[in-house]
Amino acid sequence: MPHEHEPAGDGASPGPATSNAALASRFHQMFPVLSAGEIDRVRRFGEVRRFPAGELLFHAGEAVPGMYVILSGRVAIVPRDGLGQAVPVAAFAQLIGAPVEEMTEVVPGEVMAEIGQLSGRPDLSVFDARAVGDVEAIVVPPEALRALLVAEAELGERILRALILRRVALIEIGFGGPVLVGALESPDVTRLSHFLERNAIPFRVVDPEEDGDASPLLARFAPKPSELPIVVMPDGTVLKNPTKLELARALGLVATSFRSEPYDVAVVGAGPAGLATAVYGASEGLSILVLEALAFGGQAGASARIENYLGFPTGVSGQALMARAVTQAQKFGVEFSLSTEVRRLDSTGSGPDPVHILELADGRRVRARTVVVATGARYRRPEIPNLAQFEGRGVSYWASPVEARLCRDRDVVLLGGGNSAGQAAVFLASHARQVSMLVRGPGLSSTMSRYLIDRITASPNIAVLCDTEIVELLGTPDQGLNGVGWRNRRTGVEERHGTAHLFLFTGAEPAATWLTGSGIPLDEKGFIRTGADARSPERVPLPLETGVEGVFAVGDVRCGSVKRVGAAIGEGASVVAQLHTSLARLGPTPASAMRA
Numbered sequence: 106m107p108h109e110h111e112p113a114g115d116g117a118s119p120g121p122a123t124s125n126a127a128l129a130s131r132f133h134q135m136f137p138v139l140s141a142g143e144i145d146r147v148r149r150f151g152e153v154r155r156f157p158a159g160e161l162l163f164h165a166g167e168a169v170p171g172m173y174v175i176l177s178g179r180v181a182i183v184p185r186d187g188l189g190q191a192v193p194v195a196a197f198a199q200l201i202g203a204p205v206e207e208m209t210e211v212v213p214g215e216v217m218a219e220i221g222q223l224s225g226r227p228d229l230s231v232f233d234a235r236a237v238g239d240v241e242a243i244v245v246p247p248e249a250l251r252a253l254l255v256a257e258a259e260l261g262e263r264i265l266r267a268l269i270l271r272r273v274a275l276i277e278i279g280f281g282g283p284v285l286v287g288a289l290e291s292p293d294v295t296r297l298s299h300f301l302e303r304n305a306i307p308f309r310v311v312d313p314e315e316d317g318d319a320s321p322l323l324a325r326f327a328p329k330p331s332e333l334p335i336v337v338m339p340d341g342t343v344l345k346n347p348t349k350l351e352l353a354r355a356l357g358l359v360a361t362s363f364r365s366e367p368y369d370v371a372v373v374g375a376g377p378a379g380l381a382t383a384v385y386g387a388s389e390g391l392s393i394l395v396l397e398a399l400a401f402g403g404q405a406g407a408s409a410r411i412e413n414y415l416g417f418p419t420g421v422s423g424q425a426l427m428a429r430a431v432t433q434a435q436k437f438g439v440e441f442s443l444s445t446e447v448r449r450l451d452s453t454g455s456g457p458d459p460v461h462i463l464e465l466a467d468g469r470r471v472r473a474r475t476v477v478v479a480t481g482a483r484y485r486r487p488e489i490p491n492l493a494q495f496e497g498r499g500v501s502y503w504a505s506p507v508e509a510r511l512c513r514d515r516d517v518v519l520l521g522g523g524n525s526a527g528q529a530a531v532f533l534a535s536h537a538r539q540v541s542m543l544v545r546g547p548g549l550s551s552t553m554s555r556y557l558i559d560r561i562t563a564s565p566n567i568a569v570l571c572d573t574e575i576v577e578l579l580g581t582p583d584q585g586l587n588g589v590g591w592r593n594r595r596t597g598v599e600e601r602h603g604t605a606h607l608f609l610f611t612g613a614e615p616a617a618t619w620l621t622g623s624g625i626p627l628d629e630k631g632f633i634r635t636g637a638d639a640r641s642p643e644r645v646p647l648p649l650e651t652g653v654e655g656v657f658a659v660g661d662v663r664c665g666s667v668k669r670v671g672a673a674i675g676e677g678a679s680v681v682a683q684l685h686t687s688l689a690r691l692g693p694t695p696a697s698a699m700r701a
């Protein structure tokens with residue numbers, strides 16, 4: 106095992122874009138061996154425990170009590186998935202360029218932990234860990250691990266990087282998370298794969314047509330066709346064709362309880378603006394809950410490559426950038442509840458400690474002293490006959506690696522002329538045979554950045570058809586899309602083209618309708634007014650504050666904001682100073698008064 110301290114890189118994050126070569130070069134970072142001095146610094150965060158030879162430190166599928174740092178003895182590792190199968194250690198070792206024997210035993214100085222431990226939810230082990238001879242280890246519970254990462258900057262960086270890289274490797278080989286048993290190309294497998302990928306959860310698809318592993322399972326659970334795919338969770342639980350919410354609950358992504366006293370800040374939306382608010386706010390000591398309807402990352406998470414975000418000259422996948430932000434927020438103690446839609450805001454409370462009440466889609470209520478609305482924008486559905494029946498059956502509003510795999514060497518059609526359409530076209534062109542890009546206007550120059558236009562022009566398999574609109578979708582609801590008809594708006598000529606993949610990038614509208622009845626003033630297009638724009642005779646709100654005191658809006662949902670990742674993050678950072686002002690006006694909470 107390597108011992109030397111590696112220089113700090115830019116770190117990697119759960120995300121699909123990491124290459125195996127990159128992982129191999131980071132083997133030493135993934136499995137660091139702590140020095141005696143570093144181990145001493147860990148001691149104050151945990152307690153030393155002893156395990157006699159042969160005892161299991163923990164089982165696969167069970168919650169792990171925390172991070173283990175091995176002091177003496179060795180621990181044998183047998184990774185298992187929910188099917189009870191041993192993970193192919195050889196594949197894992199090959200992926201990261203390590204000898205197989207180094208992957209099966211943990212030696213003194215090494216760290217056993219997974220990034221899920223930062224979330225504050227029970228983190229299920231993906232392997233059995235058995236003591237080989239007597240073992241002594243420091244066990245650091247999740248809360249103390251977060252404290253260690255914050256207090257011990259250099260050591261914390263080393264451990265955190267190892268945890269992030271391990272998750273990246275698990276995502277790469279598809280182990281450590283659910284196993285989806287169903288046809289690779291079925292819309293429900295695509296739906297669930299996409300959801301897992303957006304939440305940076307490792308998973309594996311077993312197609313009964315191609316994989317013998319699936320037959321015994323299918324015989325055992327005998328699902329009806331409508332119950333496919335079945336999803337086998339790491340603890341062996343089986344879900345039959347679950348909704349995304351059911352899967353999220355089974356994965357522990359949805360918080361099962363909230364604090365009883367009000368949070369300092371409830372952030373609604375985990376796109377770049379909401380995540381920036383969470384990171385900056387929690388790093389300054391505020392108690393923060395983030396509520397997110399779908400998956401973290403928002404629109405940015407759907408971006409294959411962001412090239413204009415400061416500090417990433419070669420670009421960064423939106424998913425990777427946002428996954429880093431979530432880890433960073435968890436490190437500072439932010440609580441998350443994903444797949445948790447907020448339906449209503451009630452700010453009518455009064456009294457010495459007025460709170461805002463957020464009503465969730467599942468009927469629960471959350472209380473917070475201030476609220477930051479960071480709900481961004483939702484994709485617009487163009488007026489195309491029969492569109493709804495093909496959504497998820499050939500029609501997509503994003504282009505992620507899941508879709509890219511499905512359209513490898515096939516012809517795809519893409520509608521839209523903005524930057525997100527341009528990015529998607531370039532991304533898909535590296536997988537598909539041909540990309541037909543349909544643009545309503547006469548050209549791209551007024552709607553797309555120059556660098557993307559240049560890249561499209563340089564791509565031999567992207568054809569841009571201007572003045573063009575879609576007039577019909579061909580196919581059946583059962584079999585999905587098999588063709589698209591379009592018309593040239595200048596000449597009136599109509600054509601039909603065979604394709605099973607249509608991507609729509611036709612803009613977005615503010616996700617603020619849930620605020621109806623909350624008293625928050627919106628502009629004529631539905632964006633939230635803030636600052637002077639929201640003033641009333643009684644009150645001039647703070648610059649990012651809405652017309653309701655203590656409720657703020659940041660990012661794309663805010664009227665007048667610049668619709669960019671950098672701008673959303675900037676607003677998330679700026680709002681924190683205003684939150685402090687607002688909280689100071691309210692005075693100390695009963696809890697903080699007691700602490701003082």
Ligand SMILES: Cc1cc2nc3c(=O)[nH]c(=O)nc-3n(C[C@H](O)[C@H](O)[C@H](O)COP(=O)(O)OP(=O)(O)OC[C@H]3O[C@@H](n4cnc5c(N)ncnc54)[C@H](O)[C@@H]3O)c2cc1C
Nearest residue numbers: 374376377378398403404405447481482660661668669670
């Ligand atoms: C495909 C694509 C590519 C892009 N590429 C770039 C780029 O290269 N560079 C760039 O600068 N910008 C890019 N953008 C724009 C950029 O992503 C957005 O400006 C940015 O994501 C806005 O951040 P936000 O946090 O304000 O909102 P969003 O990213 O829209 O996030 C809002 C979040 O709020 C959640 N939400 C909504 N309603 C509720 C509710 N009621 N309850 C709970 N949660 C809710 C949503 O699910 C979402 O996760 C791109 C956009 C897209 C779609």
